[in-house]
Amino acid sequence: MTQNISVDPEALRADVRDKYKDVATNPHGTFHFHTGRPLAALLGYDTAVVDALPDRAVESFAGVGNPHSLHPPVTGDHVVDLGSGGGFDCFVAARAVGPQGAVIGVDMTPEMLDKSRETAAELGLGNVEFRESILEELPVDDGWADIVMSNGVINLCADKTAVFAHAYRVLKPGGVIQFADIANGIPLPEQAVCSIDLWTGCIAGGKPVDDWCALLDVAGFTDISVGPAVDAFGGSGGETNARAFEVFAHVFLATRPM
Secondary structure (H helix, E strand, C coil): CCCCCCCCHHHHHHHHHHHHHHHHHCCCCCCCCCCHHHHHHHCCCCHHHHHCCCHHHHCCCCCCCCCCCCCCCCCCCEEEEECCCCCHHHHHHHHHHCCCCEEEEEECCHHHHHHHHHHHHHHCCCCEEEEECCHHHCCCCCCCEEEEEEECCHHHCCCHHHHHHHHHHHEEEEEEEEEEEEEECCCCCHHHHCCHHHHHCCCCCCCCHHHHHHHHHHHCCEEEEECCCECCCCCCCCHHHHHHCCEEEEEEEEECCC
16 A cells, blocks of 8 residues: 655654654643643553652653553563653553563654663663664564554654554564554544644544554554544643544554464
């Protein structure tokens, strides 16, 4: 499937880096989305797991769902996090997989990588590492992962077909992709789809649920399932745009066949 890319990928990445630099360095600032511990509670993360983490591990969290909810990692799993940000989901996964497992976070924002690496060192997590890259050029070996996860990031990638192709490549046969992302219920007009501000506002890069499932199908995934709608933007600065296009988040789960 050839994907029509409606924005300049490099301009989009530059804007995303700039905005998420602020989330890393000024996590208590004002954004169009919720962040930190209140967001983790809203999205249903295990309170005991979140409470055990220091503030710096949670404060820059800016996801839209709980990708661990449909297929939690287990002891010994190898996990890749696409767009790992400040590392929160990686730290949650690291606790689940234990020292027998391993977690690789991939992100393109230097300030997020600095923060996540420093936090991992502070926590003494030898089973977590963070690599700098765009998701369309994923720096992970073929067939390494049991789980590929992501949280509110794939919508920010212009070439989603490439992202899912790499996710498929790095998974072991029988491995799963589980990601939380935004789905719009009302089609966006062309001028909105071409607006980088609406892309970085987590609106224009979203897809209807059926389109997300179609992307997974084209990449070769099977057993596709979709979690319930989550109102990730209610009460945030992005609520008006989210309501205008009926944007809600979902967790998607799919398998690389054996």
